[in-house]
Each structure stands twice: as C-alpha cells, then as structure tokens.
Amino acid sequence: MYAPQNNVIPYTKDKVDDIKVESQQKSAHAPWKNIDYQAVYNDIAALLDKDAEDYDDGSFGPIILRLAWHASGTYDKKDHSGGSNGATMRFSPESNHGANRGLEVARHKLELIKQKYPDLSYADLWTLAGVVAVQELGGPQITWRPGRSDATVNKCTPDGRLPDASQKQDHVRDVFYRMGFNDQEIVALVGAHALGRCHRERSGYDGPWTFSPISFTNDYFNQLLNQNWVIKKWDGPQQFVDKDTGSIMMLPADMSLKEDPEFRKYVELYAKDEERFFADFAKAFKKLIELGVDFPNDSPSLTFKPL
C-alpha cells in the first residue's frame, strides 16, 4: 500500500461531507467546491471498460492516461505557459497537433462525465481521469488536487512541445527539463508505457510495449533490459521489436533510456524494484499534472479508493 503523505487528507466520508456542507451554498466563484470527487472517480472508473470489448486490449485506461499526460506535458517552466490548467487541447490547433492524434477518443469518453458534473472543469476532469486510469489498472495511489480552470483558445500551446518518439536522450532531456523534471523522474514517468500500445493510424508506430498492456507494472523496464531488440522490418518509421515473438515494441526514444548511462541506472532500479517504481511514479505523475497550476489556497489534497 502507498500510505498518503503526512499533509494529505485521505478521501474519507468526513471529507466528502465537508465538501457537501460547503457546497450547500453553491459556490459560484469556486465551482470546484461543489463536487463529490470520489463519486467522479467512481464514474470514470466505471467508464474505463464500458463498451471496450472491441477497443484495443479491452480498456480505455491507457488512452485516458495519455490524454492527462499530453494535456500536462506542454508546460514550459520559463514562462509558465502550457500545463494541465486550461485544458486547451479542446481547441484547434492544439487538438490537431500530430502528437495528439487519437486523443479525441479519450476526450469524447470523458464528455459523459463532464455532462454529469458540469461544475467540474475539463482540466480537473482530464487529470483526475489519468489518476483513475493508473489506479484502476493496478498502479499506485496518486494524490490529486482540484481547482484547475479552463482557458480559452488563445492559451493553446505551440506545436512541438511533446516528445518526438524518433529522437533520443538529448531531445528527451530537452523536453522534460523544460518542464522541470530530472533524469530519475523522466525514467519513472516513461514507465507508463507498461500500458497501452502504438497505433499505425495515430503515431505511425505499431504495437504494445509489454505483454500485459492493461496492467500497470514495472514490466516496461524488464522488457527494455531483457529482450533482444531488433529493428522491425517494415515500411513504417524505425521501431524495435523483440526478436523472439516480434509482438512487443520499443520506440527509439524508449531505447535511449537504456543506452544513456544516467537514464539506465533508473531503468535497472525500477526493473528490480517495482515498489520503488510505484512510489517514484506516483510522485512524478502528481508533479506532472500540477505543472503551472496555481491552486486556490483551500484546495485539498485528495486520495481515492479504487473501485
């Protein structure tokens, strides 16, 4: 179990009641106070595998997690632009940036939740949904805070802020250092590739990273280190497949994590210590979804019980 940090208020019934009492006055200036977040969590959790029998590996969790990451990973610490606050991927041009191809599937699913909880901002919804995806697919508990607000189209970030999978460690560092992450945090975050898969029609790449793409584990690191990776023979962009089965894959950017000695230290650590990976991922992911967010002073830190 991942014990909440000391300053974290567990999402107990009392806390829910507190929020309800405050919301009896229906806070027009702070609509985020009017919401029962464990109820939202539960509704998102129920959505992950609803009508998903014919979708990918049977869960919308991975693409919903990717939405939370791409909404947040546009942050630039120099001018505080981008980040999850604003949810500007609702608008073109950001929704049409190449890196965001396919994410309309996740945005569309979550629209059902937005309709049920109109006071919930899209920025809070998408980040909370990322937390739900990680937890419900077996990952660590992640502390989350409400209070983000939605911006208008003029806050869309320029194209090119998210990582380019065909590039290696220098580029990966440029992108994540721009957000304010260090090498250990970068490796922990990319461990999310335990989940989900690449889609030809979206990124051009093809296939999952692990044999269990709807279970959050440290298996991405084990596969990265222990498989014999060979260049896939095809007409698509350069990617690697495991020599034995040809059914799992790595991107050039993934391979750079094991080729770069500083990154590799953490790949090895997380491959042998899943508990450490879970703890470090939970911290780094919380940081990711809070980049650039100026939370209201009274925004509580919440943890959620899995369904």
Ligand code: HEM
């Ligand atoms: C070097 C950094 C990264 C690169 C180059 C990268 C690249 C990619 C690419 C090319 C895809 C396939 C998209 C598709 O074809 O559908 C993908 C999927 C995915 N990425 Fe990353 N990514 C990076 C970091 C991250 C991080 C930090 C997270 C989360 C914390 C993440 C979570 C995911 C997930 C869950 C999927 C699967 C989506 C699905 O199944 O539809 N990625 N990534």
